[in-house]
Amino acid sequence: MKGMVSAHPLVFDRRLVRARRTRAAQLGPSTFLIERVAEDLSERLAAVLRRFDRAVDLGTPTEAVCRVLSASGKVVTAIRTQGPCAAALAVIADEEALPFRDGALDLVVSALALQFVNDLPGTLIQVRRALKPDGLFLAALAGGDTLTELRQAFAAAEAEIEDGVSPRVAPFADMRDLGALLQRAGFALPVTDVDRLTVRYASPVALMHDLRRMGATNPLLERSRRPLKRATLRRMTQIYAERFADRDGRIRATFEIVWLSAWAPHESQQKPLAPGSARARLADALGTKEIPAGEKAGRSE
Numbered sequence: 001m002k003g004m005v006s007a008h009p010l011v012f013d014r015r016l017v018r019a020r021r022t023r024a025a026q027l028g029p030s031t032f033l034i035e036r037v038a039e040d041l042s043e044r045l046a047a048v049l050r051r052f053d054r055a056v057d058l059g060t061p062t063e064a065v066c067r068v069l070s071a072s073g074k075v076v077t078a079i080r081t082q083g084p085c086a087a088a089l090a091v092i093a094d095e096e097a098l099p100f101r102d103g104a105l106d107l108v109v110s111a112l113a114l115q116f117v118n119d120l121p122g123t124l125i126q127v128r129r130a131l132k133p134d135g136l137f138l139a140a141l142a143g144g145d146t147l148t149e150l151r152q153a154f155a156a157a158e159a160e161i162e163d164g165v166s167p168r169v170a171p172f173a174d175m176r177d178l179g180a181l182l183q184r185a186g187f188a189l190p191v192t193d194v195d196r197l198t199v200r201y202a203s204p205v206a207l208m209h210d211l212r213r214m215g216a217t218n219p220l221l222e223r224s225r226r227p228l229k230r231a232t233l234r235r236m237t238q239i240y241a242e243r244f245a246d247r248d249g250r251i252r253a254t255f256e257i258v259w260l261s262a263w264a265p266h267e268s269q270q271k272p273l274a275p276g277s278a279r280a281r282l283a284d285a286l287g288t289k290e291i292p293a294g295e296k297a298g299r300s301e
Contacts, residue, residue: 008119024215038064052106059113100130110139124185134266143256149244157236166224187262195257
């Protein structure tokens with residue numbers, strides 16, 4: 001009997017992602033980034049003038065979002081999929097295999113988790129199906145420019161020292177691609193926006209230690225299994241300092257947070273106008289002469 005072939009490429013080692021999050025919690029996690037995202041999520045929820053009977057915190061690695069849902073006063077029942085939280089029911093579930101029936105949820109939120117999902121289009125489709133009509137999806141993911149300095153420094157160092165480049169820093173999706181995925185998944189009124197954060201560290205090694213305490217070190221299946229050479233690490237830190245250090249010697253690290261907001265379709269939602277249905281002419285509004293399609297504007301003498 002032949003083995004089954006996955007319908008989507010496997011990019012991330014999901015078991016390793018979970019193991020590194022567990023290790024980060026044991027080390028004493030670095031939480032400044034997730035706390036910032038949770039604070040932003042709180043403000044975004046406050047702008048939504050409605051209550052949610054059943055909400056799910058999907059994959060968020062700490063309790064920060066669970067606490068936001070509890071404090072918002074907008075959620076009757078909260079469910080968390082990544083372990084217990086005093087303010088929520090616990091349901092252990094993988095982001096790629098949601099256990100919720102269709103139309104069971106009013107709100108799904110997620111913070112800094114979905115960037116490590118292999119089948120993100122499939123996950124978004126599952127979320128949309130699990131939401132009731134007019135249910136809200138709100139998520140924050142690491143975007144494509146996240147850790148761009150570390151990625152460039154490693155690539156340059158490996159090219160010099162090891163005569164080849166391996167993926168030391170995971171790639172992340174671009175905001176435009178994520179917006180398109182929301183549409184493909186069948187969401188209505190999709191919106192994406194970006195929050196760019198520059199964090200300064202004493203050295204690239206300090207940054208790498210912080211990433212370890214976030215549970216965010218490289219989870220790629222195609223990552224190099226060879227130990228990092230000291231010469232490569234030394235050269236990487238030199239290149240990083242040469243290209244991305246401030247005058248005081250501290251280095252910069254970019255974290256790009258892409259926000260996704262969309263609704264499960266419902267007949268009450270605003271619909272785009274059909275082509276040709278406008279009641280006013282654009283030329284009239286601009287005070288110009290309308291030129292029929294196919295004709296060219298003449299030059300003024």
